[in-house]
Amino acid sequence: MSPAFASNGPAVAALDWGTTRLRAWLIDGGGKVLAERRGDDGLITAREKGFANVLEGHLVAMGAPETLPVIVCGMAGSRQGWIEAPYVAVPAPLGAILRGAAQVPDPKRDIRIVPGLAQRLAEVPDVMRGEETQLAGAGLPAKGRHLVCMPGTHSKWVVVEDGAVAGFGTWPTGELFSVLAEHSILKHSLGEHPAPVAADNPYFRQWCERALGEGGDVTSRLFAIRAAGLLQDLTSQDAAACLSGLLIGGEIASARRRYGAGDAAVVLIASGSLASLYSAALDLARLAFRAVDADEAVRAGLIEAARENGMIARTGAAI
Amino acid sequence: MSPAFASNGPAVAALDWGTTRLRAWLIDGGGKVLAERRGDDGLITAREKGFANVLEGHLVAMGAPETLPVIVCGMAGSRQGWIEAPYVAVPAPLGAILRGAAQVPDPKRDIRIVPGLAQRLAEVPDVMRGEETQLAGAGLPAKGRHLVCMPGTHSKWVVVEDGAVAGFGTWPTGELFSVLAEHSILKHSLGEHPAPVAADNPYFRQWCERALGEGGDVTSRLFAIRAAGLLQDLTSQDAAACLSGLLIGGEIASARRRYGAGDAAVVLIASGSLASLYSAALDLARLAFRAVDADEAVRAGLIEAARENGMIARTGAAI
Numbered sequence: 352m353s354p355a356f357a358s359n360g361p362a363v364a365a366l367d368w369g370t371t372r373l374r375a376w377l378i379d380g381g382g383k384v385l386a387e388r389r390g391d392d393g394l395i396t397a398r399e400k401g402f403a404n405v406l407e408g409h410l411v412a413m414g415a416p417e418t419l420p421v422i423v424c425g426m427a428g429s430r431q432g433w434i435e436a437p438y439v440a441v442p443a444p445l446g447a448i449l450r451g452a453a454q455v456p457d458p459k460r461d462i463r464i465v466p467g468l469a470q471r472l473a474e475v476p477d478v479m480r481g482e483e484t485q486l487a488g489a490g491l492p493a494k495g496r497h498l499v500c501m502p503g504t505h506s507k508w509v510v511v512e513d514g515a516v517a518g519f520g521t522w523p524t525g526e527l528f529s530v531l532a533e534h535s536i537l538k539h540s541l542g543e544h545p546a547p548v549a550a551d552n553p554y555f556r557q558w559c560e561r562a563l564g565e566g567g568d569v570t571s572r573l574f575a576i577r578a579a580g581l582l583q584d585l586t587s588q589d590a591a592a593c594l595s596g597l598l599i600g601g602e603i604a605s606a607r608r609r610y611g612a613g614d615a616a617v618v619l620i621a622s623g624s625l626a627s628l629y630s631a632a633l634d635l636a637r638l639a640f641r642a643v644d645a646d647e648a649v650r651a652g653l654i655e656a657a658r659e660n661g662m663i664a665r666t667g668a669a670i
Numbered sequence: 671m672s673p674a675f676a677s678n679g680p681a682v683a684a685l686d687w688g689t690t691r692l693r694a695w696l697i698d699g700g701g702k703v704l705a706e707r708r709g710d711d712g713l714i715t716a717r718e719k720g721f722a723n724v725l726e727g728h729l730v731a732m733g734a735p736e737t738l739p740v741i742v743c744g745m746a747g748s749r750q751g752w753i754e755a756p757y758v759a760v761p762a763p764l765g766a767i768l769r770g771a772a773q774v775p776d777p778k779r780d781i782r783i784v785p786g787l788a789q790r791l792a793e794v795p796d797v798m799r800g801e802e803t804q805l806a807g808a809g810l811p812a813k814g815r816h817l818v819c820m821p822g823t824h825s826k827w828v829v830v831e832d833g834a835v836a837g838f839g840t841w842p843t844g845e846l847f848s849v850l851a852e853h854s855i856l857k858h859s860l861g862e863h864p865a866p867v868a869a870d871n872p873y874f875r876q877w878c879e880r881a882l883g884e885g886g887d888v889t890s891r892l893f894a895i896r897a898a899g900l901l902q903d904l905t906s907q908d909a910a911a912c913l914s915g916l917l918i919g920g921e922i923a924s925a926r927r928r929y930g931a932g933d934a935a936v937v938l939i940a941s942g943s944l945a946s947l948y949s950a951a952l953d954l955a956r957l958a959f960r961a962v963d964a965d966e967a968v969r970a971g972l973i974e975a976a977r978e979n980g981m982i983a984r985t986g987a988a989i
Contacts, residue, residue, distance in 0.1 A: 521893035568886030574840035
């Protein structure tokens, strides 16, 4: 092993540890990814197997040194997780949020978990865990007001002003899709296992466009999907596209109503098919946007958290 | 048995035959109720046992004569029911709808099923079955425009103009409540068996009032119930009241946005706890309304259907 390679050995392990999934990376002092692991041992599994055991398993599999420090974000820091990293109340600067990482008592490693955010407003209380790290890694400009869209099971829309999280909201779009598809009368229209919705499906586009004009009201059109199935012989695939378009269009209309469109382009942090569907929907909404890959954003955010907590140096050399 | 009593014997049997429940009445020629039965043998059960068997069981139990005619409304007339009573397209006069009752082939009885309504609009296709009969029995004035609210699993709002159904919409408020309470992340806030929500619960009123100001957007506040549970130690009973208030307030705001409030009082056709909750919500919305009992309305509608189909006479004497 050459000295040059040794100096680029892992400086920190970074984990995005959610409810059902986990992703882990070994990062060198310059922020370069040396190894990656993905697993289904999220919070639910880790509560059974032990968080330390699950972590060590992944670190060993990646060949991590025994004393390598570890930075974690996500639900592992919730009350039901490993240790609670108490919520930071917004408004809060992104740097301060990352520096609020909670230390896990561990005999050999420096393990820290990035805290989630709490919006303690009587009218719209809200919480997030994990997305704050994506935000920190999204390359947002240090100045100005930026509206960020992070689609998912519980989509988050965040207003970032001059590098601080000013406020945010949650739209449970992904969860509504699953729950309605599986447990509501719409299951008769969507069938047992609806195929993934394509962003160019004309039903997706049509129902999204209609929902965009309704200010976030989606409940008035849900039953119309069932009625269209009865009266217009909608296929199950097209019914799924209707529901997806309705919910995503409704989310965007609602978020725009709450936060306004603003001058700057919306920052869309997403990956895979969600990135395609939301890109199409934002186009239909005539909202300018800049797309950031969600996987890259969370990794960059974890590296930034490692830097803010002094686990790796800003200069790019391991400390 | 005196002749006077005999002349007031049953003239028709009336059934409100839904998906999961059935109610049956014996009615005399003057529209008076002589006997009543309630059962859990709705469409789902009747498909197994046979519709004719279920009907005869209830008729025999009420002592109905062998040739007594029968008028039916509800899902028994759907494609999955006994025989399909094809949808009548709106706009349609209430009298014409009732006269469109489909005849069930039966060797001894005259059995007819009131048709449902279809709104064949590309943008908001919709269907109803059973509510058309409630409408016909709600004592709506023959003239003018009337907005009718019929809360339930799938709440219907109907515009009736000069005695004709002009258009309608469905808000799946009751179904959303159950599905979200049982299958979404809100189950952690609402608990296993949330208690019935009281109309004077302050959380019901507060969340209803907020939703009334949001034009039908409810999805932006769903997750706030979970967050309030985490941040503000909401009890499961109060969380259920939040969800109920949010969904009912959202429904009213959405329906008002679509149909306008109009000059005449809203006609609320409901029974029991739904009548209380919607009365409270309409008060919060400052919408004048007139309440009609849903059980009485459907019975009156079935009697009207029997008259329109010549099964009993208008004059009040059995024919």
